[in-house]
Amino acid sequence: MVQPSVLIIEDDPSLRALEARLAGAAGFSVHTAEDGAQGIAAAVQLSPNLIVTDYHMPGMKAPEILATLRRLPGLDGVPVLVATAEPLELVGAELRRLGAHDIITKPFSPAAFKQQLRDCLGLDRPVAPPPAPVVAAPAPSPLLMVLAAAMELPGSSDSDAALRHVRRVGLVSAMIADKLFLDADLLAILTAYAPLHDVGKVSLPARLVRGGHRFSDGDRAEMESHTLLGAELLRRGGAPLLGQQIALHHHERWDGGGYPRGLQGEAIPLLARIVAAADVYDAMRSHRSYRPDLPPADVRRRVAGLRGNHLDPRIVDVLLAEGGLLDVIYVEHGDPSAELDLEVWR
Numbered sequence: 001m002v003q004p005s006v007l008i009i010e011d012d013p014s015l016r017a018l019e020a021r022l023a024g025a026a027g028f029s030v031h032t033a034e035d036g037a038q039g040i041a042a043a044v045q046l047s048p049n050l051i052v053t054d055y056h057m058p059g060m061k062a063p064e065i066l067a068t069l070r071r072l073p074g075l076d077g078v079p080v081l082v083a084t085a086e087p088l089e090l091v092g093a094e095l096r097r098l099g100a101h102d103i104i105t106k107p108f109s110p111a112a113f114k115q116q117l118r119d120c121l122g123l124d125r126p127v128a129p130p131p132a133p134v135v136a137a138p139a140p141s142p143l144l145m146v147l148a149a150a151m152e153l154p155g156s157s158d159s160d161a162a163l164r165h166v167r168r169v170g171l172v173s174a175m176i177a178d179k180l181f182l183d184a185d186l187l188a189i190l191t192a193y194a195p196l197h198d199v200g201k202v203s204l205p206a207r208l209v210r211g212g213h214r215f216s217d218g219d220r221a222e223m224e225s226h227t228l229l230g231a232e233l234l235r236r237g238g239a240p241l242l243g244q245q246i247a248l249h250h251h252e253r254w255d256g257g258g259y260p261r262g263l264q265g266e267a268i269p270l271l272a273r274i275v276a277a278a279d280v281y282d283a284m285r286s287h288r289s290y291r292p293d294l295p296p297a298d299v300r301r302r303v304a305g306l307r308g309n310h311l312d313p314r315i316v317d318v319l320l321a322e323g324g325l326l327d328v329i330y331v332e333h334g335d336p337s338a339e340l341d342l343e344v345w346r
């Protein structure tokens, strides 16, 4: 690249002039635009190597600019750096999902701005690093799903209800992850290991796992150990740490009252928080012999009641907002006449 070019889209004249001057000092040939529409037109005309855009502008904001660029042939791969004063936790995930290459938070120092422009194009990398290994966690095979289901109900010859349960937990977990904009590597691990969250039950006596009776304190401790046993099985099987953590921590509670470690809030690994929510949600949505089926309004009320005590509030918000998608999962994979009670332990 002889001299890289950058297009700066910024409605504030003084900031636009400052960014242009800094970009020039960083070694770029510089073009500017005053708003999103002008910026898109300039990008089509100039095909710059890099685009820097403000987040908030009259007319098009950064998300719309990104979405438009990604639809334009020849511009769909151009790196875009978004400058914003918004909190990253509010806008970061959406910007990344829309293809933002990087984000710089205002106010920024001149040195940081110049360096970030150069970093976007890798201009100061002495040697191109080898490609990062892809975390390839394959989705579980149908055979593995059947075995995972059999582990939920050892000793049962009819594990169809259990199979639907592990499928639903996987599907609901994936839906939550999608709405939280988890990156592809995390999603792959979640998809592969969410159905195996209870794999440790295979090491427990069938009389405990089948339930349907009162538990002594000893029984309770033994049942709770399915989290530790499952994580150890997955470790020995070569599962990635994040996959092991799903089995280990899926009975932790947001308020710290869960097991086996009593972790609290964001100290609980995110994938385990997602599977915990999917598992609890599935228990509420499913048929149980010891209570009438819950009407949808009751399920929503109960889910809302778990916000911030049992479950991660952000995840509860997703469950409450995505009722339609969940209905589709439960119509296609529900238990219309399940006689097996899978909610044997919480």
Ligand SMILES: [Fe+2]
Residues within 6 Å of the ligand: 197, 198, 226, 250, 251
């Ligand atoms: Fe469990």
